[in-house]
Amino acid sequence: MIGRLGQSGYACPAFMPEAALPASKIGDDSRDAVAMVARCLDLALAEAATPPGARAAEVERARRGLQMACRSAQKLKSRRQGSPVIADLEGGSLPVDLQTLTSEMRACTLCTDLPLGPNPIFQISAAARMLIVGQAPGRITHAKGRPFDDPSGDRLRAWLALDRETFYTDPRIGIFPMGLCFPGGGPGGDKPPPEICARTWRQPVLDRLPKVELTLVLGAYAIAWHLPHLKGKSVVQAVQSAAEGQGKVFVLPHPSPRNNRWLRQNAWFEETVVPRIQATVRRLLGAPAGHAGHGAEEGPHG
Ligand code: SF4
Known part of the structure; x- marks a missing residue:
């Protein structure tokens, strides 16, 4: 789910960063994290009819906020279960593998003050020695x-x-x-x-x-x-x-x-x-x- 959410095609037009709990306030309970992600999705679905391109800044903030929310969820769930998965929308689970993280990093726009804009540069593979x-x-x-x-x-x-x-x-x-x-x-x-x-x-x-x-x-x-x-x-x-x-x-x-x-x-x-x-x-x-x-x-x- 992380990959699908974080890739550039997905953004929640209604989600505002304050709608999610900051990571520091989330208890050590994966249910909190999953509930937080679910809230993001609820908001996205509720606003599905928003005209595309109408609120570009909000969409960008939403995408960043959602990325962070998903990562918090991932961390908490991983800590809880000892494996890198978070709950899937359909109730299943998907592994958060390196390739997914790589896609997330390549799409990252967390920093808003980079003079030349985001351009993550790295070279990694699961085969790295x-x-x-x-x-x-x-x-x-x-x-x-x-x-x-x-x-x-x-x-x-x-x-x-x-x-x-x-x-x-x-x-x-x-x-x-x-x-x-x-x-x-x-x-x-x-x-x-x-x-x-x-x-x-x-x-x-x-x-x-x-x-x-x-x-x-x-x-x-x-x-x-x-x-x-x-x-x-x-x-x-x-x-x-x-x-x-x-x-x-x-x-x-x-x-x-x-x-x-x-x-x-x-x-x-x-x-x-x-x-x-x-x-x-x-x-x-x-x-x-x-x-x-x-x-x-x-x-x-x-
Ligand atoms: S430096 Fe680039 S990849 Fe790293 S958090 Fe900032 S925007 Fe994301």
């Missing part, structure tokens, strides 16, 4: 629609000993930044990734990537999420603290050419940490994607 976690797309990535398609990406691929084609087409390689859309520029660089993005999408997606055995973390926001004990540490400290890949996570300095000085001053990173990362990547991706034993359930979503 390694995950690259950066901060958020920059302006160029926003325009290209492809992550790491720049000199930073070239250096990152060199660190991983991966060619471009493998990097972008092998479903075992996932790219899932902390913010999925370009957040806009600020005085000292790009703005931080919108908090709501990680809050909404991150854990549900990570929960559906059971084969990930290597996470490569770049930047303070990714460190704070994946290695909270390193939050606030300097880049050197964070990279050193994860230099053995403990917990299947490595911290990388940003591969940007602007970081050349840091890399020169910390040559130990490329001399000792990069070879460890490459060995892990080789172990995970050694066989071609179609012969790795786990298959590629879904194509890459990049």
